[in-house]
Amino acid sequence: MFDALGSKVFSTVVALSMLLFSSFKGNDPAISQFQLSKTDSYLYVKAQLSTAFENDFPSIFASGVPVNIHYDLDLRGANGYHGKRRVTNRISYDLATGIYEIRKEGLPSIYSKSISEVLHEAAHLEVAIPYNREWGELKVKLSASLPKVYFKELGKQMDLMVLWKYKKPGASGSIDLRRLD
């Protein structure tokens, strides 16, 4: 809890300092179109990251180093905590062919030469989670983050959260799992 609070304070201070003293654009990621739906067996979470990859990311993706985009789901029901789920979208680039591969969990890989398609797919989340009806009213918190990437040729590790100004976009919603549709 303190980590999350510290991270929020830090990102707020960074945002303030950027506003006051920098012309750096970076990216201001936000989660939009956050939707929760269910079938008899699965809970579906859909979301779209907006304004997250427009600046600087094309050159990062085009470096050939695979980049993971993590979506963390926090599930809390009326009767208890039901754990975390991490879903990762992975983008890798073949320098020889100039083709991007977008790998999403549980789905076949997508190949594309278009960076705009890559950015759109990378920002899109769609995941199915099995559930129990006893969970009742379920509160789902979603947050996105970027890992540190390792540049093998340079022998250097760098934090991609810099490009999001250390801000972890998030959204939350709730759904009653006992109700029959």
Next chain:
Amino acid sequence: MRKMSLRLRIFILFFTVSVGGLVVLNNVFQDKHNNIHDALSKMELSSSLREIRQASREDSLKAQSLMRIYSEGKAAVNIALSESRIMTSLVLLIIIVLSTAIFLIVISRINKPLKELKNATDQIRQGNFSVHLSEKGMPEIRELKSSFNFMSRELEAVQTRLLIAEKEMIWKDLSRILAHEIKNPLTPIQLAIQRLDERLQTDPDTVNDILKESLTIIAQEVENLRLLAQDFSQYARANQPALELLDPAEALSEIVNSYLSNYEIKLDLAENLLIRFDKTHFYQIITNVLQNAIDACEENPKIEVKLYKERSYAVLSIIDNGKGIAEEDLKRIFEPYFSRKTKGTGLGLALVKKLADVNHSIIRVKSSPGEGSNFTFIIEEKSP
């Protein structure tokens, strides 16, 4: 416009020079970062290398390695640039917040004791030398407070010594004057009694011839002693006035009337003027100055009493054609017990000054030896 406090001026100076300098430096850095970023975005190698016909597998591997190094390098520089720009701004913000906080703390730690010193100095100025400061705070401030405490203790000691010396001097003067003033009437009384006693011894039948004269002398000198006691009593009691609206022309006419049968006093009094003055004090002042004017004229006294309006003040002048006051005495005429007259206690003009002060009026004295004196009172005029 209200003057800026020292604290505000130092703060503005600090902000302009220190923070302003940092902001300018940051802008230069940010600008340079932008230039590097723009240049980097235009550097493209991979697509060009892919278009080159690579003759062998070896060439192809070399080209791929080159592209990897270049692309990773470009991405890493991009991230490092972004990080640098964020960190520069963040560090600048932290420096500004911290330095401002430290500055304000230091300033308040300097300002608080300075305020204490100012208040203490004000108290010293008002004559309270017993004020001492607690010697806390920064070493320089402690030193300053210590010096101040040393000074106030010295002043207090000097004040105490002065008060003792002054009291002693007052008692000595008072004793001398009282002894002298009491001795003066006692001598004629003693002489009159001795004369009566001698006559009773030598020729008791004719004692009645000198009895009346001797009793008159004794009665006169007793009256003088009573007046002396009255003078001292009045001087001691002259303090808070009972201010009331007073028509000075009317009061002056009333006072002067009792003198007109014996002396030539010219009145020139403006009507319709009102002042706020203690009526008893007014009578005491005028009577004293008028009596002094009469005493100053050895023969044929010509006295003029004027009352007129000047701006928002009532101006009252008592002018005589007496012997005047020597220049060196003018400075001392309002001192208690100072007198060049052969009779009196020297308290008359001191009382006049004291009464004028407590009634918020100003006295001006002009005098030329051999020509006469002019005592002028300036009193604020009041509407009814």
